Amino acid sequence: QLQLQESGPGLVKPSETLSLTCSVSGGSIGSSSSYWGWIRQPPGRGLEWIGTIYYSGSTYFNPSLKSRVTISVDTSKNQFSLTLTSVTAADTAVYYCARQGGAGRSFDYWGQGTLVTVSS
Amino acid sequence: DIQMTQSPSSVSASVGDRVTITCRASQGISTWLAWYQQKPGKAPNLLIYAASTLQSGVPSRFSGSGSGTDFTLTISSLQPEDFATYYCQQTINFPRTFGQGTKVEIK
Numbered sequence: 001q002l003q004l005q006e007s008g009p010g011l012v013k014p015s016e017t018l019s020l021t022c023s024v025s026g027g028s029i030g031s032s033s034s035y036w037g038w039i040r041q042p043p044g045r046g047l048e049w050i051g052t053i054y055y056s057g058s059t060y061f062n063p064s065l066k067s068r069v070t071i072s073v074d075t076s077k078n079q080f081s082l083t084l085t086s087v088t089a090a091d092t093a094v095y096y097c098a099r100q101g102g103a104g105r106s107f108d109y110w111g112q113g114t115l116v117t118v119s120s
Numbered sequence: 121d122i123q124m125t126q127s128p129s130s131v132s133a134s135v136g137d138r139v140t141i142t143c144r145a146s147q148g149i150s151t152w153l154a155w156y157q158q159k160p161g162k163a164p165n166l167l168i169y170a171a172s173t174l175q176s177g178v179p180s181r182f183s184g185s186g187s188g189t190d191f192t193l194t195i196s197s198l199q200p201e202d203f204a205t206y207y208c209q210q211t212i213n214f215p216r217t218f219g220q221g222t223k224v225e226i227k
């Protein structure tokens with residue numbers, strides 16, 4: 001059973017950089033049928049796709065965040081990571097990592113989510 | 121970007137009711153559509169992919185239909201554990217986009 005787990009600071013100061021890691025267990029991040037994504041959800045609001053990475057390093061980003069987002073993959077650690085620069089209070093959200101599998105290219109496995117608050 | 125619009129934003133229903141949620145895409149997406157269920161404090165859970173294929177382990181009272189721009193999620197007989205928020209998502213291309221969500225509440 002594939003499992004994903006987000007980790008990283010729960011509090012980030014305005015203008016600083018948010019960094020999160022997603023650890024994958026129960027399967028290989030290098031699977032040819034899998035893409036790996038980040039999705040966020042501000043408190044009380046809907047889901048926003050941030051970006052997706054393939055194990056080879058190909059990336060796809062939400063245009064609204066593209067200038068501030070980096071997603072990378074470390075196949076040796078079976079992890080992928082998110083960095084978001086110049087954060088503001090609007091970036092306060094629960095951040096989820098998820099697998100985009102072969103099944104209709106949907107997100108079929110999700111981490112539990114981690115709340116990141118941007119505040120001084 | 122493809123915009124996804126769900127309706128209604130919320131619906132009040134009773135146990136045993138049939139509930140239908142609609143999702144409309146701003147352009148044709150064939151059947152590249154997924155539905156998710158999210159309960160408070162939990163990650164979304166995939167219910168349906170490719171517009172009408174039930175994810176493994178999802179009860180058969182859930183069904184999806186549609187193609188092109190108009191899609192529906194139907195719960196044939198609402199159960200207590202189905203009170204949640206439901207999201208559609210287009211999976212045809214990037215950027216991936218979600219509907220704004222439909223909250224199914226107890227009447």
